[in-house]
Amino acid sequence: MRAALLTASRRKSVRRVVERAPVSRNVVKRFVAGASVDDAVATTEQLVASGLTVSLDHLGEDTTEIAHAKATTSAYLALLDRLAAVRLAAKAEVSVKLSAVGQALDRSLGLDNAREICAAAAVAGTTVTLDMEDHTTTDSTLETLAELRGDYPWVGAVVQSYLRRTEADCRALATAGSRVRLCKGAYKEPESVAYQRGQDVDESYLRCLAILMAGRGYPMVASHDPALVEAAERLVAGSGRAADSYEFQMLYGIRPDEQRRLAGAGHTVRVYVPYGDDWYGYFMRRLAERPANVKFFLRALRSRS
Ligand code: FDA
Numbered sequence: 001m002r003a004a005l006l007t008a009s010r011r012k013s014v015r016r017v018v019e020r021a022p023v024s025r026n027v028v029k030r031f032v033a034g035a036s037v038d039d040a041v042a043t044t045e046q047l048v049a050s051g052l053t054v055s056l057d058h059l060g061e062d063t064t065e066i067a068h069a070k071a072t073t074s075a076y077l078a079l080l081d082r083l084a085a086v087r088l089a090a091k092a093e094v095s096v097k098l099s100a101v102g103q104a105l106d107r108s109l110g111l112d113n114a115r116e117i118c119a120a121a122a123v124a125g126t127t128v129t130l131d132m133e134d135h136t137t138t139d140s141t142l143e144t145l146a147e148l149r150g151d152y153p154w155v156g157a158v159v160q161s162y163l164r165r166t167e168a169d170c171r172a173l174a175t176a177g178s179r180v181r182l183c184k185g186a187y188k189e190p191e192s193v194a195y196q197r198g199q200d201v202d203e204s205y206l207r208c209l210a211i212l213m214a215g216r217g218y219p220m221v222a223s224h225d226p227a228l229v230e231a232a233e234r235l236v237a238g239s240g241r242a243a244d245s246y247e248f249q250m251l252y253g254i255r256p257d258e259q260r261r262l263a264g265a266g267h268t269v270r271v272y273v274p275y276g277d278d279w280y281g282y283f284m285r286r287l288a289e290r291p292a293n294v295k296f297f298l299r300a301l302r303s304r305s
Contacts, residue, residue, distance in 0.1 A: 053091045080117070098131075127179070149178075156181055246267075259271060
């Protein structure tokens, strides 16, 4: 099922059917803040008021036109402006997919656009994290990260524990001031580069987590998995890390009670909040993660037909 949904997430024919199903929008609402900057800001305000922090993602990926990459960059600039104007920038950063700002067209275009977003984030007083996409982009994303960090050392990296290379990447990235989000990974990857069994992905996550927590950087523990969250809490307690030297991260709409519990226990918790019209790829990856979400979607479809 996971493989089929991840394949479908890249098929134009399936995309048309899912996007046009009237029920999709209702189900999508659970995972996406809305279409506009106003929706994104309103959701951020609510989350911040309940003690959480936020990373905002302007939805879109696999951009194949320069004009589209430019439009996405402009959307981020407008968002950062608004976050500063409503004084949310201290609690809300942005997450950027390099493919949405032109990396697939030309790496230097992606770099230039990402640099513009970083400059605006610096003015607003917040940070940027570069989302990680499929394994064919890992090297170029890490190269872009290194170049951006030359000017903006706070730019965050993402590593995926399903990739066999990630332990080595964690060792290289666990340096002073380095913000690193550790997640399991959300794409369909071949055996040659990625663990296929859930248990192997989880064990890799634990090894990577131990490296990041023992290092000098700022680990960002991105998972909803109760066993991994508990392991991270234990590592934090054991290492004596200060409360401002790491954070937990979860996706908007997933385990909100756990997000509040962690924040109540004194941890920084950041909620990843996607917004915008281009929700298809993101939505399909969320369905792929959990059979119950597919059942929920199908039940909603049936009740409408
Ligand atoms: P896992 O999928 O095993 O889920 C554990 C438990 O969490 C489930 O049993 C369920 O209770 C709950 N859960 C998980 N997913 C759910 C869902 N969709 N709906 C409802 N409940 C769910 N990936 C990537 O490749 N590049 C990236 O840049 C990012 N960025 C990122 C940021 C943040 C803040 C998070 C939390 C995640 C990402 N991811 C990502 C996605 C990540 O790689 C992974 O696909 C998901 O987090 C699901 O993995 P879990 O660790 O939650 O475990």
